[in-house]
Amino acid sequence: MKVVAVGGGTGLSTLLRGLKNYPFEITAVVTITDEGGSSGILREELNVPPPGDIRNNLVALANSESILSALFNYRFQDGSLKGHSVxxxxxxxxxKITGSFAEAVAKASDILAIKGRVLPVSLQMARLLAVFEDGAHVVGETxxxxxxxxxxxxxxxLKLQEPARINPEVQKILEESDAIIFGPGSLYTSVIANLVIDGFQEILRKSRAVKIYISxxxxxxxxxxxxxxxxxVAEIERYAGVSIDYIIHSLPPRNEEVLKKYIEKGSEPVKVDINDNRIILGHYSSxxxxxxxxxxxxxxxxSEILFNLLSSVKNQKPERESSDFEVRL
Structure with missing residues (x-):
């Protein structure tokens, strides 16, 4: 099956590390609006698209034992390069050498001999613009x-400060895909940041692929x-312009000490308030x-849950007649 995973940051790369072990044709579609850390500095100083999220996902699809993977992920701890990863x-x-960010990503993919493809969602530079409930307009991911x-x-x-068109390669792969996975990752700045690219929503509306959200x-x-x-889910569907066929939600690990630290920082387990046959619920975290x-x-x-799910819906319509899948799991 041709599987497209849409997102950015740590969440998407975590998913890809598992998916590459299954017989899928994997394409990661990655946001280009990151402005933090090393990516933000390189973007600002060299006028190149932010490379950090792309790098994370390239390494995730590479052989984890490769010295090249370790090299790509190495981050300098001191000196003038402090904070930058190789x-x-x-x-x-x-x-700069090729004159094209897309070509740069393709060359890096060859160097790492990744399983699958990693594509920037757009070939243009883009910045996010968020409108808040208090009326404030804020520009830039950070x-x-x-x-x-x-x-x-x-x-x-959430929108772009200036319009940016979808990468033609991304458009093609979305049109040919059997399954499109959204997340996991920061809801607005990692996942929805892709959906606001011009052309993305129109392609999703025409797509017959199974749409899956990993919360x-x-x-x-x-x-x-x-x-x-x-x-x-409502926000994903609003910006995607389509309904989600399946929702995979993991309950947090049973570790009270770690959960307490999260709560002290203003984070809490996402409350499950949906009860229909789209939900696949369990402990898939660590x-x-x-x-x-x-x-x-x-x-x-x-990834095991996704493999079982996609195997069950292969060559079938996205809609399910019953909740047999949860029973089989």
Missing amino acids: GNIILAALT NIVEYCKNTKKRIVD NIMTQPGETFGYTLSDH VIFEGEYRIRHDPILI
């Missing part, structure tokens, strides 16, 4: 996230403060250490 610098350099955290105001409209496990301080599962203990989707468990 992969980000390589992608920026390849963009500024939007900070405003969310500081005010706890909801985003009522976040925890709310994100600021960005989705107080959001329930139905809130997440606690990992990334400088501190974090709750993440388990790439093996979530």
Whole structure:
């Protein structure tokens, strides 16, 4: 099956690490609006699209034992290059050499011999613009996230500051896909950031692919403060312009100490307030250490669920007649 995963950041790369172990034709469609950290600096100083999310997903689809994967992910800890990863610098350099970010990503894909493809959602530079419930207009991903955290105001409209057209290769792969997966990842700045690209919604409306949303496990301080599962799904459907066929939601790990730390920072488990046969609910998460203990989707468990789901709907219409799938699981 031709599977397209749409997102950015840590969530998408976590999913890809599991999916690459299954017989799918995988394409990751990645947002190009990141402005934080190394990506933001390279974007600003070299006028290249932000490479960080692309790099994360290239490495996720590469052989995890490869020294090249370790090289791409290596981040300098001191000196003038502090904070920059080698992969980000390589992608920026390849963009300058080839004159094309898309070609740079293709060359890096060859270097890493990845399983599948990673495509930027657009070939143009783009910045997000969020309109908040208090009427504020905030430009730039980093500024939007900070405003969310500081005010706890909801985003009522997300768009681009200037229009950007969908990457023709992304358009083609979406038109040919059997399944389109949204998330996991930051609701607005990782997932919906792709959907506001010109042409994306129109293609989804014509697509006969199965649409799957992998929900976040925890709310994100600021960005989705107080959001329930139905809130997440409603926003995905609003910007996608289509209904979601299946919703995969993982309950958090049974680790009270880690959960307490999340709650202290303004994050809590996403409340499940949808009860229909689209829902696939279970424990598909784990606690990992990334400088501190974090709750993440388990790439093996979530990919197994997706494989079972997609196997069950292969060559069938997206709509299900019954809830047999949950019973078989």
